[in-house]
Amino acid sequence: xxxxxxxxxxxxxxxxxxxxxxxxxxxxxxxxxxxxxxxxxxxxxxxxxxxxxxxxxxxxxxxxxxxxxxxxxxxxxxxxxxxxxxxxxxxxxxxxxxxxxxxxxxxxxxxxxxxxxxxxxxxxxxxxxxxxxxxxxxxxxxxxxxxxxxxxxxxxxxxxxxxxxxxxxxxxxxxxxxxxxxxxxxxxxxxxxxxxxxxxxxxxxxxxxxxxxxxxxxxxxx
Amino acid sequence: xxxxxxxxxxxxxxxxxxxxxxxxxxxxxxxxxxxxxxxxxxxxxxxxxxxxxxxxxxxxxxxxxxxxxxxxxxxxxxxxxxxxxxxxxxxxxxxxxxxxxxxxxxxxxxxxxxxxxxxxxxxxxxxxxxxxxxxxxxxxxxxxxxxxxxxxxxxxxxxxxxxxxxxxxxxxxxxxxxxxxxxxxxxxxxxxxxxxxxxxxxxxxxxxxxxxxxxxxxxxxxxxxxx
Numbered sequence: 001x002x003x004x005x006x007x008x009x010x011x012x013x014x015x016x017x018x019x020x021x022x023x024x025x026x027x028x029x030x031x032x033x034x035x036x037x038x039x040x041x042x043x044x045x046x047x048x049x050x051x052x053x054x055x056x057x058x059x060x061x062x063x064x065x066x067x068x069x070x071x072x073x074x075x076x077x078x079x080x081x082x083x084x085x086x087x088x089x090x091x092x093x094x095x096x097x098x099x100x101x102x103x104x105x106x107x108x109x110x111x112x113x114x115x116x117x118x119x120x121x122x123x124x125x126x127x128x129x130x131x132x133x134x135x136x137x138x139x140x141x142x143x144x145x146x147x148x149x150x151x152x153x154x155x156x157x158x159x160x161x162x163x164x165x166x167x168x169x170x171x172x173x174x175x176x177x178x179x180x181x182x183x184x185x186x187x188x189x190x191x192x193x194x195x196x197x198x199x200x201x202x203x204x205x206x207x208x209x210x211x212x213x214x215x216x217x218x219x220x221x222x
Numbered sequence: 223x224x225x226x227x228x229x230x231x232x233x234x235x236x237x238x239x240x241x242x243x244x245x246x247x248x249x250x251x252x253x254x255x256x257x258x259x260x261x262x263x264x265x266x267x268x269x270x271x272x273x274x275x276x277x278x279x280x281x282x283x284x285x286x287x288x289x290x291x292x293x294x295x296x297x298x299x300x301x302x303x304x305x306x307x308x309x310x311x312x313x314x315x316x317x318x319x320x321x322x323x324x325x326x327x328x329x330x331x332x333x334x335x336x337x338x339x340x341x342x343x344x345x346x347x348x349x350x351x352x353x354x355x356x357x358x359x360x361x362x363x364x365x366x367x368x369x370x371x372x373x374x375x376x377x378x379x380x381x382x383x384x385x386x387x388x389x390x391x392x393x394x395x396x397x398x399x400x401x402x403x404x405x406x407x408x409x410x411x412x413x414x415x416x417x418x419x420x421x422x423x424x425x426x427x428x429x430x431x432x433x434x435x436x437x438x439x440x441x442x443x444x445x446x447x448x449x
Binding site: 003004007011014015018019074077078079080082083084085086087088089220222 | 283284285286287302305306308310312313314315316317318319320321325329330332333334335337358374
């Protein structure tokens with residue numbers, strides 16, 4: 001980890017610790033999704049096992065979007081972004097630091113949400129539960145890695161919140177599918193999630209590499 | 223009108239504008255501006271709103287690209303090559319509200335690896351702020367933000383200092399202190415370009431006064447610096 005990356009990361013974590021802007025909105029949205037789905041569907045028996053993976057992913061997705069929308073808002077306010085564009089350290093480090101910070105925020109929300117999720121959906125893991133420790137981070141990284149990149153791309157737009165969802169969700173669909181299928185396989189134990197996990201890993205490598213290579217172009221665009 | 227004072231003096235300019243125009247859609251913010259900026263000089267840009275002062279500064283800072291013409295800063299046609307040597311202060315504070323002044327400066331200082339930077343506390347003292355003030359910048363008055371912003375741009379000791387309306391929101395005493403600070407800065411062979419609507423405030427340090435009108439250099443007057 002380079003010094004600039006560490007500096008950006010510490011700054012983002014410090015500001016979030018002081019304001020809790022992203023964490024509060026994420027907890028609210030994800031909690032709402034979990035509770036509403038448990039009311040809308042009968043959360044008992046095998047059906048709960050079937051839909052739980054999807055609910056978890058949707059809750060993560062909506063929660064992340066609220067945080068991602070704020071990822072660059074502090075940089076836009078008071079034109080701090082101009083100061084960032086003038087420093088000699090590469091913009092890709094700022095991107096990576098923001099992605100790591102948002103990854104940590106979403107992971108914390110997932111950890112806080114997990115007990116409620118298991119209680120509301122009366123879940124019993126039939127498959128290899130430890131694989132969730134691979135699936136959830138990989139899926140979360142797919143979301144925040146792309147999300148931070150596209151949030152930067154849309155930050156100069158007036159309708160940036162809307163634009164982010166419009167760009168991000170279609171691109172995230174392959175990772176969403178892999179995440180839901182892998183999670184459902186783990187909950188039900190019906191099939192092997194390995195293929196889906198490999199797909200998530202491949203998705204993460206490709207999109208993170210592309211984002212790192214392209215970030216300076218959008219960062220320095222007028 | 224061309225401004226080529228440094229070429230006449232045989233000095234290598236800090237920055238050179240050659241027939242630079244900047245278009246925003248069909249609106250021309252700058253029109254064929256040619257300009258040489260010498261080291262150790264202070265240039266004051268005057269002009270009404272929309273004359274192109276801020277656009278000129280943003281092009282020098284590398285935040286905007288010219289639509290036509292070329293800009294060289296310290297000999298580089300790509301301004302990004304020179305960005306470690308440029309300090310830019312805009313109308314906005316360019317600081318994080320949720321951090322203290324010290325934390326803001328420590329953060330930006332870390333982003334200039336390999337450059338001899340001032341200590342944040344020293345930079346704050348130079349602009350007349352108490353480095354031990356443990357308040358978030360969001361709780362500062364407009365004038366204090368302005369000073370902290372100036373401390374931020376002085377932090378990495380830039381060779382080219384670009385200040386957009388630095389005297390706005392400042393009381394008379396603060397302006398006097400800032401002018402003294404800028405005079406010391408200029409004496410160390412560094413270039414200052416500042417925009418203002420208040421010609422009198424900048425007069426003590428102005429080597430050249432450039433008036434922009436509708437994106438063109440309308441007049442160039444030699445100043446009579448006293449500081």
